[in-house]
Amino acid sequence: xxxxxxxxxxxxxxxxxxxxxxxxxxxARYSSDIQEKGWLYGMIxxxxxxxxxxxxxxxxxxxxxxxxxxxxVAREAEFNVRYYGEEIAAVAGTSKQACLDALRAxxxxxxxxxxxxxxxxxxxxxxxxxxxxxxxxxxxxxVHENGNVxxxxxxxxxxxxxxYTTAVQVHNPMETHGNTVSWTDEGVTAWASTQGITSxxxxxxxxxxxxxxxxxxxxxxxxxxxxxxxxxxxxxVLAAKLSKAAGAPxxxxxxxxxxxxxxxNRPSSFQKIKIGASADGLLQAFDAxxxxxxGIGGGADAGGGGGGADIPMPYIxxxxxxxxxxxxxxxxxxSARAFRAPGHPPASYGMESAMDDLAAKLAMDPLELRLxxxxxxxxxxxxxxxxxxxGWKQKYQKPGSSPGVVKTGIGCAGAAWGGSRGDRNxxxxxxxxxxxxxxxxxxxxxxxxxxxxxxxxxxxxxLGLKPEQITVRVGDTNFPYGPGSGGSTTCPSVSPTVFDxxxxxxxxxQTQSGMADVRGENWFAACKKLGVSPLVVHGKWQPGLSxxxxxxxxxxxxxxxxxxxxxTVKKILGVHDCGLIINQITLESQINGGIISGMGYALYxxxxxxxxxxxxxxxxxxxxKLPGIADVPDIEIVLINMPERGVIGIGEPATVATAGxxxxxxxxxxxxxxxxxxxxPAKILAALGKVPPPVHA
Amino acid sequence: xxxxxxxxxxxxxxxxxxxxxxxxxxTAATAQVxxxxxxxxxxxxxxxIGPGAVPxxxxxxxxxxxxxxxxxxxxxxxxxxxxxxxxAKEGCDRATCGACTVLLGDTPVYACQKLAIEAxxxxxxxxxxxxxxxxxxxVQQAFLQKDALMCGYCTPGxxxxxxxxxxxxxxxxxxxxxxxxxxxxxxxxxxxxxxQAALSAAGVATASKTEVVNYV
Numbered sequence: 001x002x003x004x005x006x007x008x009x010x011x012x013x014x015x016x017x018x019x020x021x022x023x024x025x026x027x028a029r030y031s032s033d034i035q036e037k038g039w040l041y042g043m044i045x046x047x048x049x050x051x052x053x054x055x056x057x058x059x060x061x062x063x064x065x066x067x068x069x070x071x072x073v074a075r076e077a078e079f080n081v082r083y084y085g086e087e088i089a090a091v092a093g094t095s096k097q098a099c100l101d102a103l104r105a106x107x108x109x110x111x112x113x114x115x116x117x118x119x120x121x122x123x124x125x126x127x128x129x130x131x132x133x134x135x136x137x138x139x140x141x142x143v144h145e146n147g148n149v150x151x152x153x154x155x156x157x158x159x160x161x162x163x164y165t166t167a168v169q170v171h172n173p174m175e176t177h178g179n180t181v182s183w184t185d186e187g188v189t190a191w192a193s194t195q196g197i198t199s200x201x202x203x204x205x206x207x208x209x210x211x212x213x214x215x216x217x218x219x220x221x222x223x224x225x226x227x228x229x230x231x232x233x234x235x236x237v238l239a240a241k242l243s244k245a246a247g248a249p250x251x252x253x254x255x256x257x258x259x260x261x262x263x264x265n266r267p268s269s270f271q272k273i274k275i276g277a278s279a280d281g282l283l284q285a286f287d288a289x290x291x292x293x294x295g296i297g298g299g300a301d302a303g304g305g306g307g308g309a310d311i312p313m314p315y316i317x318x319x320x321x322x323x324x325x326x327x328x329x330x331x332x333x334x335s336a337r338a339f340r341a342p343g344h345p346p347a348s349y350g351m352e353s354a355m356d357d358l359a360a361k362l363a364m365d366p367l368e369l370r371l372x373x374x375x376x377x378x379x380x381x382x383x384x385x386x387x388x389x390x391g392w393k394q395k396y397q398k399p400g401s402s403p404g405v406v407k408t409g410i411g412c413a414g415a416a417w418g419g420s421r422g423d424r425n426x427x428x429x430x431x432x433x434x435x436x437x438x439x440x441x442x443x444x445x446x447x448x449x450x451x452x453x454x455x456x457x458x459x460x461x462x463l464g465l466k467p468e469q470i471t472v473r474v475g476d477t478n479f480p481y482g483p484g485s486g487g488s489t490t491c492p493s494v495s496p497t498v499f500d501x502x503x504x505x506x507x508x509x510q511t512q513s514g515m516a517d518v519r520g521e522n523w524f525a526a527c528k529k530l531g532v533s534p535l536v537v538h539g540k541w542q543p544g545l546s547x548x549x550x551x552x553x554x555x556x557x558x559x560x561x562x563x564x565x566x567x568t569v570k571k572i573l574g575v576h577d578c579g580l581i582i583n584q585i586t587l588e589s590q591i592n593g594g595i596i597s598g599m600g601y602a603l604y605x606x607x608x609x610x611x612x613x614x615x616x617x618x619x620x621x622x623x624x625k626l627p628g629i630a631d632v633p634d635i636e637i638v639l640i641n642m643p644e645r646g647v648i649g650i651g652e653p654a655t656v657a658t659a660g661x662x663x664x665x666x667x668x669x670x671x672x673x674x675x676x677x678x679x680x681p682a683k684i685l686a687a688l689g690k691v692p693p694p695v696h697a
Numbered sequence: 698x699x700x701x702x703x704x705x706x707x708x709x710x711x712x713x714x715x716x717x718x719x720x721x722x723x724t725a726a727t728a729q730v731x732x733x734x735x736x737x738x739x740x741x742x743x744x745x746i747g748p749g750a751v752p753x754x755x756x757x758x759x760x761x762x763x764x765x766x767x768x769x770x771x772x773x774x775x776x777x778x779x780x781x782x783x784x785a786k787e788g789c790d791r792a793t794c795g796a797c798t799v800l801l802g803d804t805p806v807y808a809c810q811k812l813a814i815e816a817x818x819x820x821x822x823x824x825x826x827x828x829x830x831x832x833x834x835x836v837q838q839a840f841l842q843k844d845a846l847m848c849g850y851c852t853p854g855x856x857x858x859x860x861x862x863x864x865x866x867x868x869x870x871x872x873x874x875x876x877x878x879x880x881x882x883x884x885x886x887x888x889x890x891x892x893q894a895a896l897s898a899a900g901v902a903t904a905s906k907t908e909v910v911n912y913v
Contacts, residue, residue, distance in 0.1 A: 020841040023849030024833060026784020026824035030850065033783035041778075096774055097767055174788050174796060174850035174884050223786070223850030224884050256789040378912070385910060448848025448885050577912065585844045588907050593847060593886030621793035621882060630875040632888040637907040644913070 002499060002544050004580055004643065010461045012643065014585035018453045018472060019221070019446070028221040031193035032253045034180040040069055040092040042239050042252030043099040045106050046261065047081035047088055050332040050614025051116035051129075054079050057089055058107040065105055067098030070246035074234060081110075082131060082296045083332045084615045085261025087234045092242040092250045116332040118609040120268055120293045123329045131296055131330040138291065138329045142310065147321030152285035156276030158361045159285075164273060164350040166659075166677040167606035168293070169266040170259070170624060171339055175223020177263045178253030179232065181239040187214035188240055192232065193253070195225035195447045196484025201477045203232040208240055219445045219475035226597075227338035228264035229447075230484055235263075260619035264337025265607060267292040267309035267328070271350035275314070281364055281372045286319040290326045292346070294336035297328075309336070311343040315351035316416045318375045332614055333607075338486060340594070341417060341652035345601055345659050349677060352413035352660030356667055360399050366664065367392055367412060378551045378577050378640070379414050385638060386412070386575040390555040400671015407560050408570075411664025415552040415656035419649050422493035423483035426541040430459075430501050432509065433534045436524040438463070439471040440501065444482030444494055446474055449651060450586030451490050457583050458495050462502030464520030480538065488649025492546035495582055495647045501539030508535055546647040552576040552654065554595070556661035557633075560669040562688055565681030567603055567666055569633040572658065577640035579648035584639070591637050591654040598658025600627045606678050746814070753813050757782060758826030764813070772816045773797045773808035776823060784824035784853050788882070795881030798854035799823050805861040807880070824853035827860065836860050836898045843903075845894035847885035854881045859895045869899055 004011065022028035047054075055078050059071040074087040081088065091102040115129035122128055123137040131137055153159060173193075179200075180191040188210060192200045197217040205215045222229070232240075239252035254263065269292040276285040292309030309328035355373075359366035367387055374380060387393065395410050402408050428442035440459060446452045452474060456467040463470075473479065483493050509518045509526050512535065518526035527535075555573040560566070572595050581587055604625035608617040618624040659677060667673050672687045686693040747768035755762040755775065764779050773790070776782040776799070788796035790809045797808040800822040808816075827834050833841065836859050846852040855878060862869055862877035869877070874895040883891070893903040 016841050017844060017846065019849075020844075020846060021833065023846050023852050024824075024837045024840055024856065025828050026782070026853055028849060029783065030786070032787065033777070035781060035783070095767070095770075096778065097769055172884055174794065174848065174882070175786070176788075221849065224848040226884070253787075256791070256794075381912065389908070448850075450847075581909070584907070584909070588905075589844050589847055589885075589887065589890060592889050596886030596888060597884075620791065621789055622791075626882055626884065627886075627888070628882065629878045629888040629892065632886075632892075635889050635906065639907060639909045640912050641909050642912045 002542050004545060004646070005461060008461050010457045010467060012581045012584065015453060015457050015467045015583055017450055017586060018456045018467060030175055030221045030223055031180060031191045031219060032175055032178060032251070034191040034251060036180060036182055036249035039180065039249040039251055040094060040246055041096050041099050042090060042092045042242050042250040043103055044087050044235060044238060044252070044258065045089045045103050046258065047084060047086040049081060049110065049112050050084045050118060051113040052081050052110040054081060054088060054108060054110045056109040059089065061105040061107065062091055062102040065093070065098055065102045067094040068102045069093055069248060070242045071102065072238060072241045072245055074238060083334055085258065085334055087238065087262065090238040090242055090252070092246050116614050118331050118333055118614050119611050120270065120291065120329045120331060122611070123293070123331045124291065131332055138327045141325040141327040144324045145322065149285045149287045149321045149323045152321035153276050156284050157279035158358060159274065159276040160354065160357045160361050161274045162354050162357055162673065162675055164271045164353050164675045166269045166346040166349060168268045169339065169601055169605045170607050171226045171228040171264055172259060172624070172626065173224030173226055173228065176254040176256060176259045177229060177233055177235055179236045179239050180249055180251040181236065181243045182249035183240050183243040187216065189216045189218065190232070190236060190240070191218050192236065193222045194219055194229045195445060195486065196230040197443060197445050197475060197477050198481065199230045199484050200232045200236065204236060204240060207232065207237045217477045222445065222447055225447045226340050227342065227486060230486065233263060256621065257619045260607065260616050260624065262334045264339065265295070265334065266339035267294045267336045269309065269311055269346040269350065273350060273354045275354050275358055277358055277362065281362055281369050283317055283319045283373050285321040286314045287323045288313050288325070291329050293329045293331045293333065295333040296330055297335035311347040313347060313351065315347045316376065316379070316414050317351065317373050333609060340597060341656050344415065344417065344652070344656040345598060348413055348415060348656050349659040349663055353663050353673065353675065356411065356664045357673060365396060370412070370414065374414060376551050379553055382551060382553045382575040382577065382640060383412070386553055386555050386573055389636070389638060390573045392555065395557070399668050402669050405562055407562060407669040408557065409560065409665045409667070409669025410555065410557050411661045411668050412553060412555045413657040413660030413664060415653050417488060417550050417653040417656065419488045419548045419550060419652070420492065421546045421548050422489055422496060422541055424541050426482050426493040426497045427480035427538065428482070428497050428501055429480055429536060429538045430505055431534050431536050432505055432527060434527055434530040434532065436527040437471065439473060440498065441473045441479040442482045442494060442497065443477060443479040444474050444490060445485060447485050449485065449490065449590060450583060451485070451494060453586055454491055454582050455494055455498050458498040459502055462499060463505070463523060465523060488652040491582060491649045492647045493541060496542045496545035497539055499545055500542045501537055504539050505535065505537045508537055544646070547579055547645045548648065550576070550578055550648050550650065550653040552657060554657040554661045556665040558662060558665040558669055560666055560684060562670065565684035567679055567684065569599060569662060571634045571636070572661070573636045573638070574654065575638040575640065576650060576653060577642055578650045579645035580643040581639060581641060582647060587639070587650055588637055590650050592635055594651065594654025595635055595658050596627050596632055598655045599662065601677060602659035602662040603678050751814070754817055755813065755821060756819065757821045758823060766813050768812065768814050770813050771809050772799070772811040772813045775813035776808060782823050782825055786850050786853055788850065795854040795858065796851050798857040798881065800857055800861055803861060803864050805858050824856055827856065834860070836863060839894040839898035843890045843894040843897060845887050845890035847887050851881060851883040855883070855891050859891070859898070862895065863899055867899060869895065871896065
């Protein structure tokens, strides 16, 4: 079995992001920056109705707009639109202005249905309008049962019941979804803003009925995905059709408005939790019902958009008697997609809130309750280390006992992420030139996590070179296969692959050069002996170098102004294990990012829909609030070094526990539970009895 | 650090129009209404440009850029789509994300909220204009060293905001940096590193808050 070097020089140290200079000087070309010769703008006309039958789309006037080169419909003949923002038609033209004019000139005839539903709770009612004609909005709930909750609860010393809800969160990567697509006789080339070049290629090939070999996807730089950018999307297919119709490359990037409607979100959750423990705090029974919406994806025939709304319950805890009922509710809204640790942040928030409510009922320190019930040895260790660094014992006071108008509180929560040991089909190759220069090519992509840097660091370590001597190329389906970047699996996919390429490169270079040691200072002399032909080596993922299942715990300290309801997060401490650290500085950035995203989920982010009109009311950054630099607290990180486990991804575990920790800190500060995310000032004031509860609490 | 006044691109500027309104305000109300209508008519007749394309000259990163643009084309659109300066990014096109931030003189502005014709006469600096001959500026170096970027899409905007701050205030506090970057959004969560990088570029030492603990 392979093993990583025992005393690494670059692995587990910090190397500056290898593509930082390109990103810092503006020379990095993102998918939205591609300017192919003769390129056209593309734009999409979307439904302004939450539900309608589109009977005719007249494109004639749009085609007549000066500068317009192609107009296509999203679907032929009559079709139904089931949410505000569903695609109807698309245009391509020589300027953004021409496209805007053309969108206005498209004539759409539709039978508008006034029967629609955009509220999960309403959609559950028997008399609710149906999103899909032939299926109820909510299928029969899945039920999982262990032991017997009905007989277990009466024996519990403490029982609490709570209703914890989370809002729909929108991915909102800084670069919107989109592609530049060129469709010529030779095939299709798509410069895609994607986290899965292969899945975009396969999706485009399928939709356009082309051989996979006729479609090439390139992603040199992309501006964030967070789970929403795996396939080509309707927008990618439309861009290709426009390109074919116009005979020119088409750049079709979504607007920020489009981004909120049609390209994914994290489902909501409505978690009714009943939990019971014995007097010593051991969990005995857990009974929960949860529903949430994945938009139209929850019903039948979701057209591939889909994504359920189930979450893992009772999350990280083992309870002898459990009953969990869950269902996804269809509403007239855009489908959910995977979003950084799908299912986990709402599960952590709900369960960890219930744990703190139970601790209060037992008059027990909530950290103590966790240590009694958390089955993970690693998290036990993380809680103890974190508590010491955070000063938990010194800071902890009983819920609501903080004096004054501005109250302080602390809270904690745990995370788990299964992930995987990497995609075992990951491959890559390297060209070693006689001058000693070396280029790696892997068919993965770097969505800002630092994948290119990971490849350079591993290669430099293995070959005894410096990271800056390694040329890394990713983001091209012409390179050997690599997986999509999801599930925190890219690092454990590429690291063992690069290990293998390097091992083979060293072996072959030894043979060809006749030198016993070709690493480091011997590298250039050995390469020179190659003569005129470069050495090309191919490698693939190897077992034994990576693993799965990461834990993590986070501690939060907040201030709550009981007059304004404003929550200020003062500090977050994240304690995370991630096996063998490959590159510490980019790892830390991933954890910062997870925490800040979790903070948005806890305090600010919510897609708001209007029950009466069915529209998304906040499809922009002025009303859909993200954390800004002034909101970001002091963040401290403790990395649990476990090199013996091999490589593990960190992207997802880092974002899971934040909302639960913040919510518990707010509860600890004010002594009453705000059981609904985001925890807005209005909800704080309502919980304190100072204002009536918000209508949609 | 005053910004150069834009070149006059028509006989009538908005400023002179409002000045003339101030004068007429002293006259009787009815006369004023008539006079405003007349002024408007006059302004429209004299300085209507467009809706067709007009010649526009921009001075970007020290070089003149001669373009032909409809007056409704924004500075961002002109940079990104009518020339090859794609460093400034479009994240929202409505003044909420800051990814398109460029400098007009020393002032950071959202390029999506400035018409290209209005930006004539200013010294415009985009992210491509920061590093001279491939040498990263102090701010760019600090961003690199502190890893103040991830996907990098918001990065040009933050770089311009921090660069503008340090030109105006070479010794900023953490609060100054937060204030200067309040108009920039990042979704990857690079904020703590941007704060560190800005302070580090100003010569303030910042310490890492990470601890590595061995499990076994």
